[in-house]
Amino acid sequence: MAGALAEILDPSFVLFPAVVGSIVLGLVCPVVGGFLVLRRSVLLGLTLPQLAAAGVAFSLFAHEVGLVPHPGHTSGDAHEVERLLAYGGSLLFTFAGMVLLGLMERRGAGRAEIRLAVAYALAGSLTVLFVAFHPFGDVAILSLVKGDAVVLSWTEFATLGGVYAVVMACLILFRRELLISSFDRDLTVLLKGGAAVWDLLLYLLAGVTVALGVIMAGPLLTFGFLVLPPIAVRPLVSRMAPYFIAASLAGAGIGVAGFAVCYRFDLPLGPTMVALGCGLVLGTHAVGWLWKR
Amino acid sequence: MGAAPAHPVIALQGACLGYGAEPVLEGVDLEIHAGDFVGLAGANGSGKTTLLRSMLGLLPLRGGRVERHLARARLGYVPQNDSLSAYFPLSVWEVAAMGAYGRLRPWRLFPGDERRRVDRALDRVGLGRLGRTVFAHLSGGQRQRALIARALTMEPALLLLDEPFSGVDRDSKADIAQQLVDLNHGSRMTIVLSSHDNEILDRTCGRVIRASNGGLQEPA
Numbered sequence: 001m002a003g004a005l006a007e008i009l010d011p012s013f014v015l016f017p018a019v020v021g022s023i024v025l026g027l028v029c030p031v032v033g034g035f036l037v038l039r040r041s042v043l044l045g046l047t048l049p050q051l052a053a054a055g056v057a058f059s060l061f062a063h064e065v066g067l068v069p070h071p072g073h074t075s076g077d078a079h080e081v082e083r084l085l086a087y088g089g090s091l092l093f094t095f096a097g098m099v100l101l102g103l104m105e106r107r108g109a110g111r112a113e114i115r116l117a118v119a120y121a122l123a124g125s126l127t128v129l130f131v132a133f134h135p136f137g138d139v140a141i142l143s144l145v146k147g148d149a150v151v152l153s154w155t156e157f158a159t160l161g162g163v164y165a166v167v168m169a170c171l172i173l174f175r176r177e178l179l180i181s182s183f184d185r186d187l188t189v190l191l192k193g194g195a196a197v198w199d200l201l202l203y204l205l206a207g208v209t210v211a212l213g214v215i216m217a218g219p220l221l222t223f224g225f226l227v228l229p230p231i232a233v234r235p236l237v238s239r240m241a242p243y244f245i246a247a248s249l250a251g252a253g254i255g256v257a258g259f260a261v262c263y264r265f266d267l268p269l270g271p272t273m274v275a276l277g278c279g280l281v282l283g284t285h286a287v288g289w290l291w292k293r
Numbered sequence: 294m295g296a297a298p299a300h301p302v303i304a305l306q307g308a309c310l311g312y313g314a315e316p317v318l319e320g321v322d323l324e325i326h327a328g329d330f331v332g333l334a335g336a337n338g339s340g341k342t343t344l345l346r347s348m349l350g351l352l353p354l355r356g357g358r359v360e361r362h363l364a365r366a367r368l369g370y371v372p373q374n375d376s377l378s379a380y381f382p383l384s385v386w387e388v389a390a391m392g393a394y395g396r397l398r399p400w401r402l403f404p405g406d407e408r409r410r411v412d413r414a415l416d417r418v419g420l421g422r423l424g425r426t427v428f429a430h431l432s433g434g435q436r437q438r439a440l441i442a443r444a445l446t447m448e449p450a451l452l453l454l455d456e457p458f459s460g461v462d463r464d465s466k467a468d469i470a471q472q473l474v475d476l477n478h479g480s481r482m483t484i485v486l487s488s489h490d491n492e493i494l495d496r497t498c499g500r501v502i503r504a505s506n507g508g509l510q511e512p513a
Contacts (some may be wrong), residue, residue, distance in 0.1 A: 038378070038380060038381055040378070040380070171401050173400060174399050176391075176394045176397065176399070177394075177399065179391075180391055180394055182393075183377065183378065183381055184372065184376075184382070184383075184391070186346075186349070186351050186370060186372060186378060187370065187372075187391060187443075189349075189350070189351055190349065190350075190351075190365055190366065190368055190370060190395070190447075190448070191366060191391075191394050192394070192395065193365075234380075234382065237382050238382050238383075238384060238427040239382055239383070239384050239387060240381075240382060240383060242382075242389055244380045264399030
């Protein structure tokens, strides 16, 4: 395993951009997800990636049946246009879904977990149906819908890194506001005039993180990076800053370790990393339980 | 005879308060003056929390009017203990420090004078040595005192406490009540305190108002 680790962390390694991309996903997603976990909105973390995946599938379907203009003539252009469409579809479906869910919450339409469960089921089925209706719904399209960090190029990494740097900067800059609006909404009204603007900021950051993450890594791995690291570190920390730092480092650790395991044993990336994350959750909760005893 | 106080800190006139279609309290006329220590008695569901939230501006009035002669940031609020999630990994110091957030711009680090203010607030409620303790691990009484410290960090002119004695043992009740009396007498802080414990309200507060049957009654 040590050999595999050394090999994947060598900059000359052919998949090195994907390794670095996984680390960046692992560093940023858990910080966004940490707020969702603390707010007990884990289901939102599950639903948003699925909405983004449905958006990717829809955009490719719409492109193929002529609802959006066709790309240029070379295969390179086609790939680039597909990527752009995937970004657009992912962002569109993520934010449209969030707006709809937000409106339903304001109107008090049913319980939150029911709304999210229905949205998740709908998005999941739409993803499969859009792929099925795609005239050339082949492995390549499925790979884009599922996300695949292994094929991350330096250009895609630059996009991911740039956007996630902005997300991280916002999370650090507005850490106090995001904390009190999550912990005590009444206090937020007294001290900051209202909580809605901070909710909006958090969901905006979550939407961008998820929409991009799903294209790079797929809904399963994005959900895993969002919620598993913060859940895993929760029993081990008792203050806010260490919670977010530990979650972020755990995410990056899962990214590196997951890549090494996949490379060594030739396993699929997303499921392997998520399985590692789940193992970490079980391990830390067992340690926390033993510590309390 | 002293001069009559000028403006009340908060005044409600003919206020109708509530959440949904049914009002919880109607025809509420109430004035809170600087230096008052007002107890708000009443059974569970009688409208005490509704009244406090309306006074704070957290709940819009359904009718009537409210006048506040102080900035919202000068209102200190101690919510009911069980209204806050115990899942947050927060130390006692971090909870108390939230009271200073209103004075800090996003890009500012937590300055030294604010740190000292938090330390003083914790010392004042007797939790100076428990700053690093996990908030969720505190007893009910200690948690209430941590929330009072958070409100004190806000440097409020008016402190409103919602059921601070619920889930608190007898000794801690007496401690908290004494600390509130000290704040009212020593710092001339205006306090409104809700509780269904009539005995402690009668013993602690200068004035007790009762919420019942959809209205407020104040003994003459």
